[in-house]
Amino acid sequence: MLKIFILKMLSIKDLYVSIDGMEILKGINLEVKPGEIHAIMGPNGSGKSTLANVLAGKEEYEVTHGEVTYMGKNLLEMAPEDRAKEGLFLSFQYPVEIPGVPMVNFLKTAVNEHRKYHNEKELTAGEFLKFMREKMDLVEMRSQLTNRSVNEGFSGGEKKKNEIFQMALLEPKLAILDETDSGLDIDALKTVAHGVNALRKPENATIVVTHYQRLLEYIVPDVVHVLYKGKIVKSAGKELALQLEEKGYDWIKQENEN
Amino acid sequence: MSVLVDKADLSLKYTAHYNEVKESLQKESADVLNAPRNKAFQDFVMQGIPTRKNENYKYTNLQPQFFPEYRFMHRREPVKLDLHAAFRCDVPQLDTHLAFIFNGWYYEDNKQAGQLPEGVILESLEKIAREKPELLKKYATLAKTEEDPLVALNTAFAKDGYFLYVPKNTVVDKPIQLINFLQANEDAFVTQRNFIVVEEGADAKIVSCDHTLNLNTYLSNSVTEVFVGANANFEYYTLQNEHNKTTSLNSVFVHQEKDSKATTLYSSLHGGVIRNNLRFILDGENAEAHLYGMAFLDKKQHVDNFTQVIHAKPNCMSNQIYKNVLNDESNGAFAGRIHVIRDAQKTNAFQRNNNLLLTDKATMQTKPQLIIDADDVKCSHGATVGQIDEEALFYMRARGIDEDKARLMMMNAFAHEVVQQISIEPLRDRIDELVDKRLKGEVARCHECAYNCDC
Ligand SMILES: Nc1ncnc2c1ncn2[C@@H]1O[C@H](COP(=O)(O)OP(=O)(O)OP(=O)(O)O)[C@@H](O)[C@H]1O
Numbered sequence: 001m002l003k004i005f006i007l008k009m010l011s012i013k014d015l016y017v018s019i020d021g022m023e024i025l026k027g028i029n030l031e032v033k034p035g036e037i038h039a040i041m042g043p044n045g046s047g048k049s050t051l052a053n054v055l056a057g058k059e060e061y062e063v064t065h066g067e068v069t070y071m072g073k074n075l076l077e078m079a080p081e082d083r084a085k086e087g088l089f090l091s092f093q094y095p096v097e098i099p100g101v102p103m104v105n106f107l108k109t110a111v112n113e114h115r116k117y118h119n120e121k122e123l124t125a126g127e128f129l130k131f132m133r134e135k136m137d138l139v140e141m142r143s144q145l146t147n148r149s150v151n152e153g154f155s156g157g158e159k160k161k162n163e164i165f166q167m168a169l170l171e172p173k174l175a176i177l178d179e180t181d182s183g184l185d186i187d188a189l190k191t192v193a194h195g196v197n198a199l200r201k202p203e204n205a206t207i208v209v210t211h212y213q214r215l216l217e218y219i220v221p222d223v224v225h226v227l228y229k230g231k232i233v234k235s236a237g238k239e240l241a242l243q244l245e246e247k248g249y250d251w252i253k254q255e256n257e258n
Numbered sequence: 259m260s261v262l263v264d265k266a267d268l269s270l271k272y273t274a275h276y277n278e279v280k281e282s283l284q285k286e287s288a289d290v291l292n293a294p295r296n297k298a299f300q301d302f303v304m305q306g307i308p309t310r311k312n313e314n315y316k317y318t319n320l321q322p323q324f325f326p327e328y329r330f331m332h333r334r335e336p337v338k339l340d341l342h343a344a345f346r347c348d349v350p351q352l353d354t355h356l357a358f359i360f361n362g363w364y365y366e367d368n369k370q371a372g373q374l375p376e377g378v379i380l381e382s383l384e385k386i387a388r389e390k391p392e393l394l395k396k397y398a399t400l401a402k403t404e405e406d407p408l409v410a411l412n413t414a415f416a417k418d419g420y421f422l423y424v425p426k427n428t429v430v431d432k433p434i435q436l437i438n439f440l441q442a443n444e445d446a447f448v449t450q451r452n453f454i455v456v457e458e459g460a461d462a463k464i465v466s467c468d469h470t471l472n473l474n475t476y477l478s479n480s481v482t483e484v485f486v487g488a489n490a491n492f493e494y495y496t497l498q499n500e501h502n503k504t505t506s507l508n509s510v511f512v513h514q515e516k517d518s519k520a521t522t523l524y525s526s527l528h529g530g531v532i533r534n535n536l537r538f539i540l541d542g543e544n545a546e547a548h549l550y551g552m553a554f555l556d557k558k559q560h561v562d563n564f565t566q567v568i569h570a571k572p573n574c575m576s577n578q579i580y581k582n583v584l585n586d587e588s589n590g591a592f593a594g595r596i597h598v599i600r601d602a603q604k605t606n607a608f609q610r611n612n613n614l615l616l617t618d619k620a621t622m623q624t625k626p627q628l629i630i631d632a633d634d635v636k637c638s639h640g641a642t643v644g645q646i647d648e649e650a651l652f653y654m655r656a657r658g659i660d661e662d663k664a665r666l667m668m669m670n671a672f673a674h675e676v677v678q679q680i681s682i683e684p685l686r687d688r689i690d691e692l693v694d695k696r697l698k699g700e701v702a703r704c705h706e707c708a709y710n711c712d713c
Pocket residue numbers: 019020024042043044045046047048049050051060093
């Protein structure tokens with residue numbers, strides 16, 4: 001059997017991004033290989049979510065320079081839904097409430113759109129429910145939640161769990177988790193981290209955006225990057241996260257102010 | 259055809275027509291229908307064809323709609339089709355008592371009557387007026403000709419429509435389905451007059467479907483008076499599905515006695531100009547009124563829902579939810595009036611109007627009006643005019659759902675709040691489906707139609 005190894009899953013080259021004429025990302029370079037876990041840390045407002053959203057295809061952001069290659073394709077040319085179906089998944093920092101759209105409809109449509117794209121048979125309502133129940137156990141999702149509208153009335157932590165639940169259903173190749181840990185209690189954090197680890201495969205990769213070392217104890221990164229004022233100013237091994245936890249960002253800021 | 263419509267000329271045209279036909283109208287109808295006729299026409303002349311100058315028609319100028327040379331359908335004409343054979347409602351499991359109305363006239367071959375529960379009468383209004391006028395004692399008491407020119411004109415022309423009587427404590431198990439067809443060989447002006455009595459403790463549900471069967475221009479002006487007795491339940495679902503050259507004017511008056519419950523739900527799927535007037539009077543304690551509406555507009559369609567709920571007695575509740583989805587250059591209006599009379603303490607009255615504009619050119623006018631003369635009441639109203647939530651759209655796309663589908667899911671979700679108020683399950687499912695088709699831009703035909711019509 002012939003196996004093609006893609007050495008680079010994601011490659012970001014000199015990426016500049018603006019919104020409303022304001023430059024937010026100023027020359028990002030990043031490479032992610034299959035199997036890797038990258039953590040991105042950095043002070044509030046440094047551009048972490050902007051990067052995550054640009055990768056997922058949010059249209060308000062204007063890419064003024066640079067390129068992004070994902071699985072050998074020009075990512076920036078793809079519609080958000082195609083990026084998703086090609087296996088890119090964003091766990092939102094602020095998941096959106098969609099009143100009136102039932103969770104089950106939403107999830108079933110998402111799963112079946114993926115299946116259609118990959119020439120797989122769509123799941124019937126019964127098959128989907130069975131599949132959904134399996135995945136619910138993985139993140140200990142309460143079944144009442146799937147009876148509601150998408151994210152409507154979910155607590156902060158429930159919304160985050162719901163993101164990982166969706167990830168479990170969609171089985172992405174590259175997952176970008178934007179502050180999935182914030183708002184989770186300690187038990188939920190473990191559950192979510194356990195879920196993420198259970199979904200890992202050697203050919204998949206993960207980018208974890210977080211402020212806290214704690215999550216990285218469960219989801220152990222290969223590389224930790226510091227994003228500051230729109231640039232990656234430092235990349236190192238997992239010990240960098242500990243260092244940041246201890247010393248804060250002042251030393252990074254100082255290093256970069258002169 | 260002149261583009262400038264001269265108001266005086268137009269009114270004169272209708273006056274000349276009335277003068278021409280009034281004798282034959284009188285001669286061919288029973289006294290109960292004739293009694294208010296002349297005064298009604300005077301009231302119409304006084305008020306004129308509604309224009310924006312009429313406060314209640316601020317958002318709908320009907321002059322252009324009254325302009326075409328219509329043929330007036332003042333006589334019952336033979337229906338050359340067997341409607342029962344031609345029509346087969348494709349709502350699965352929707353088992354109904356079915357009756358047809360053709361150009362405003364109760365179809366002579368309606369044959370459901372035998373299956374109705376004992377004492378229930380579903381008949382031609384014309385026939386009842388002739389044979390049992392005592393059942394029409396309250397005719398034209400709710401629909402006051404001096405208060406609305408369309409009601410006045412309807413009363414002046416009224417000859418037929420349907421009559422429904424549900425005696426005390428009688429439950430009509432199956433919904434009564436009334437199919438209104440418009441089909442004439444030329445442009446036609448249709449008048450339909452309906453009268454409904456649901457006596458104390460009785461229960462009836464009506465499903466009324468409006469269709470056009472060819473592409474002629476139609477103006478249909480209907481008036482329905484409904485009397486809901488103490489502790490009775492009445493539900494009225496209307497499906498408006500007519501082509502863009504149709505003007506559909508409907509005035510429904512509902513009088514409720516104590517402990518009664520009445521629900522109206524308008525699904526305006528299609529139509530050129532639609533105006534729905536609703537006037538509820540809660541005239542007994544603990545009465546409950548629900549007024550729902552949803553409209554889907556595109557091209558240059560216009561839908562105007564005008565409601566008035568009068569809380570005349572204490573401890574009543576009313577709830578209004580109206581939703582519109584407006585595409586292209588369409589235009590919608592909602593004006594809802596809640597009037598709480600001085601002694602109607604402990605009133606609960608709610609009203610909400612939400613609108614989704616899909617383009618920059620679509621417009622919506624919405625006007626709540628609360629007149630509250632009692633001091634111990636709970637009233638609320640709210641209106642929103644907005645676009646599809648872009649954040650939600652992106653969220654769905656980020657899960658692999660393409661933009662069109664995501665939009666569709668959100669529009670359906672928007673309408674669903676109204677759809678789910680339908681208590682008849684197969685009808686609810688079917689309307690859900692029709693709404694989905696309509697939102698997809700597919701023609702939402704709701705019946706298997708043997709006419710090969712291209713409307
Ligand atoms: N849609 C937007 N409109 C205007 N400004 C924006 C928008 N999105 C992001 N920004 C600005 O861009 C900068 C980076 O924001 P971003 O959300 O990427 O930061 P972050 O690193 O994720 O911060 P946090 O840790 O607080 O989540 C901030 O100054 C923010 O105000």
